[in-house]
Amino acid sequence: MDILQQFLTPFINAELLLLVAVGTLAGIFVGAIPGLSVTMAVALLLSLTYSWDMLPALALMLGIYYGGVFGGSRAAILVNMPGSPSSVATSFDGFPLSQQGEARMALTLTTIFSFIGGLVGVAVLATAAPLVSTIAIQFGQRDYFLLAMLGLLLIGSLSQGSMAKGVFAAGAGIILGLVGMDSIGGGSRFTFGSLQLMNGIDFVVAILGLFGMSEILYQLKTLNEKGQTVTLKKMVFPPLRFLFKFLPLSMRVSIMGVLIGALPGAGGEIAALLAYDHAKRTTKNPNRPFGKGAYEGVIAPEAGNNSAIGGALIPLLTLGIPGDAVTAIFIGALFIHGLQPGPMLMEQSGDLFWVMVGSSVLANIFLLIFGLLVVGIFIRVVTIPKQILLPIIAVITVIGAYALNNSMTDVYWMLGFGIVGFFMKVHNFSVAPLVLGLILGPLIDTSFRRAYMAAQEPSTFLLGFVNSPISILLTLAFIFTIFSQTKMYSRMKEKMKK
Amino acid sequence: MYSFKSSLPGILMVIVSLLVLSQAVVMENQSIIDPASGSFFPALIALIMLGAGIVTIFQDRSSTQKKAAETAEQENESNEADALETFTKKDYKLILIYFCLVIGFVILLPILTFFPAAFLFLLTSMFYLKGVSWLLNVTVSLATIVVIYFLFSQLFNIVFP
Amino acid sequence: MSMKKRVKLIGSALFLTPMLLLAACGGGNDTGASNEDAENYPERDISGVIQWGEGGATDNISRTLAPLAEEELGGTLVMENREGASGATGAQYVYDQPADGYTLLFGAENPNLYQVLGISERDYLTDFEPVSIIGQSYAGIVVKEDSPFESLEDLIDYSTENPGDITMGTSGEGGLPHVASAMLQAELGTEFNQVPYDGDGPLATALLGDEIDATVLAVSAAQEYVESGDFRMLAVINDEPLDSAPDVPAITEAYPEFEKYLPWGPFQGVFAHKDTPDAIIDKLSDSFEKAQENEEFQETLENLGVNPLNINGEEAIEYLEQNRSTSTWMLYDAGATETSPEEFDIPRVDEE
Secondary structure, X not given: OHHHXXXXXXXXXXXXXXXHHHHHHHHHHHHHOOOOOHHHHHHHHHHHOOOOOHHHHHHHHHHHHHHHHHHHHXXXXXXXXXXXXXXXXXXXXXXXXXXXXXHHHHHHXXXXXXXXXHHHHHHHHHHHHHHHHHHHHHOOHHHHHHHHHHHHOOHHHHOOOOHHHHHHHHHHHHHHHHOEEOOOOOOEEOOOOOHHHHOOOOHHHHHHHHHHHHHHHHHHOOOOOOOOOOOOOOOOOOOHHHHHHHHHHXXXXXXXXXXXXXXXXXXXXXXXXXXXXXXXXXXXXXOOOOOOOOHHHHHHHHHHHHHHHHHHHHHHHHHOOOOOHHHHHHHHHHHHOOOOOOOOHHHHOHHHHHHHHHHXXXXXXXXXXXXXXXXXXXXXXXXXXXXXXXXXXXXXXXXXHHHHHOOHHXXXXXXXXXXXXXXXXXXXXXXXXXXHHHHHHHHHHHHHHHHHHHHOOHHHHHHHOOOOHHHHHHHHHHHHHHHHOOHHHHHHHHHHHO | XXXXXXXXXXXXXXXXXXXXXXXXXXXXXXXXXXXXXXXXXXXXXXHHHHHHHHHXXXXXXXXXXXHHXXXXXXXXXXXXXXXXXXXXXXXXXXXXXXXHHHHHHHHHHHHHOHHHHHHHHHHHHHHHHOOOOHHHHHHHHHHHHHHHHHHHHHHOOOOOO | OOHHHHHHHHHHHHHHHHHHHHHHOOOOOOOOHHHOOOOOOOOOOXXXXXXXXXXXXXXXXXXXXXXXXXXXXXXOEEEEEOOOHHHHHHHHHHHHOOOOOOEEEEEEOHHHHHHHHOOOOOOHHHHEEEEEEEEEOOEEEEEEOOOOOOOHHHHHHHHHHXXXXXXXXXXXXXXXXXXXXXXXXXXXXXXXXXXXXXOHHHHHHHHHOOOOXXXXXXXXXXXXXXXOOOEEEEEEOOOOOEOOEOOOOEHHHHOHHHHHHOOOOOEEEEEEEOOOOHHHHHHHHHXXXXXXXXXXXXXXXXXXXXXXXXEOHHHHHHHHHHXXXXXXXXXXXXXXXXXXXXXXXXXXXXXX
């Protein structure tokens, strides 16, 4: 009874209700603007809400969190500029959809399935938090390594045309991701003695350049062609059968999303990438090929990254361990408001847990409502003539790159990535593997080395892969995924059919 | 000459991977053979990149040979050709000049501060891209700057250069 | 706070404050460098640079202190995070700005070690003037509850007999566990297999997941897991047990030779460029001193497990010198760095 009451608190309390609503709406716009991140917004709220009570402060922050992760995909779909790493995967099929006049469809579908993903995340948080956190804790460095390698296998499906070029681009991405101070050895790598480079290359800067700036340059070509603006296909609401058709897929990737989100060392970006990979491997007859505007290609990553939020809250509330940068700030907020986030949190203030669960459900409901309502506003972006739209996006890209770290160096990097991305596009080199490498490279590097250092010897290190159940499972998944890309597998499959 | 041009991407790839590899080898305080050190992994990646580059050289060579022989109908190749063909010199000129405009904006940003630099950039780029009336141009430029300034600087406390 | 009031607050937070700020920085473009009259200081927004990322201890403390200091200063503090390279990026940035008191560094203990570890040329004592040292935290040596090591002596004995067998989680070069391991190695000849993680959170996770055998955590961070029965704290690095963890023995109980290093631990402080006019430093110091007296802020510090210091001027400089000497010489003696602190004229602790 108590639990139900706590759960319903944010629904009944007008103040909390309003704060979650304001937070979600603001989050959608913050996430949609490249260069403004949810992390920045939540950090600002930390000092703003210092004198508030704890629950209202958390309600507002939670709203921003859900809205922001969702909002990131708006720009990814409309202008091919993912607002955050977790919406990179959405742009693979989202932007092609919008170029073919189906922006409204893409925006609506992602909203509905973000909502579903978000709810799955909260449901797992509410029912299985202790179990999931036990699994997450057992996830060793070797397992992170395997998980990242699994993600890296996406190169195979992302590199259009030549596989070798895809591998090369991913390798270049990994190297770029390693630039800066080596968090393990302490030395610096590929910095050429520059302190600016010690900081590493922010992957949002790379995304702004490779996707945003290069797209601007690429679009200039079609500037003066007739029909310069995309004609929007008329579509009020996706047919109901879509909901049922994509429900099983969205459920599967949502469960994946929660589990990955719950890992303290991996978050929404990896959840979204693996969800995309999963969708691509399991969908037999997509409406269009993946990469050219498959509905599954936008649904899966969006369901995945939103369910990862529920996952990220699990280690936060059960162990006091942040699952990502945003939940790290939540920890700060709990401290400031007099709580001790840690394994005792649930026992000491159990009401907090259920109020958070309630607020999360509420945030998802608002996300669905606002998400659908603002489709009409966002959609206008596509109809703005390019002569006006491109310069505006150029300014946002430049300012966004600067705003990340208040650094002009980042702006120059962004321009560099822009020109590289442009030429890659012209020569039919997909930029996706490059971004994949940038995101996964540092994780692969650190997890591999930590696992190796802990094992101390090559034999112990190799044995580790078959020593724990999680490692065995991931190793098998890795081997199977590679095997399934070989010709032998497809031949075997054909034989089986016969 | 033609075959050199076709294997240019591969050659570039090989050069880049060799550069990376050399940087990994000369890295300070690291031993390249120890998997736990900071240079082992980058060196490994560089080798893989090198392999990909070499494969590309051979692939491109054989595919151009094929092309010469039987005018290959492979989808990728024709796609690539399409994309390259549609980019005329005029297109490149437009893109190059526009990119210079963006660079100019970035250089002026710390000198002129955000307001004038962004205003100037928006005005000239919309003028350069043609098709926008002056009134609309000025209105859009002003509105964009005010909105961006409000969002980034005021709401998010970002100190503009 | 009533509902109406809160709505108003959100409203002003999201929309009005920026407008007021806009008005406030109207005359802010006359960058008259260092000659500004301290009486009029601050005439424009002061930029506060936090050298660690959002959500860390330094970030939490800085962001809660900032609004309080604003009231005392009568100006606006615009906070930003410039993390990276163990905080060296932020320190360098503040150093590169004009020494007019309009850019402040909100930093932790790390810059004391930059020179010796070769991370950066910047250093608190040579490049910055302390405005205020806010507080110090304590470190504790922890193992998992089911670990065979019941006491610090067990751990030390085992690691001296089986060098490299115990995996010690660290938070990278110059971090708390790294320096503490150096301390143990220098005095007792222990040898650990050190595996670096990204901070307290990942370290706690690694210990829970049996990836590492022992680590050194801020007492406040570890205390929760000790209470829940997940961790056992073997000792606190202090010369007497702490009020917050009365059952845990001080390291000096078993090994009195550590006395000379203490008090030692991570700290947070506010710093300005070395050449900032004294009058402005004084004004800043006064304001920050008063701001820290706020009761709510003291509670926040207590929640974060930080022992309030609130010192400035000579006292702060002495504190920095002591901390730097301890950490740098310890690292050097343990062989964790080849650069001798002598190269930077850092005296040994014993000589003071």
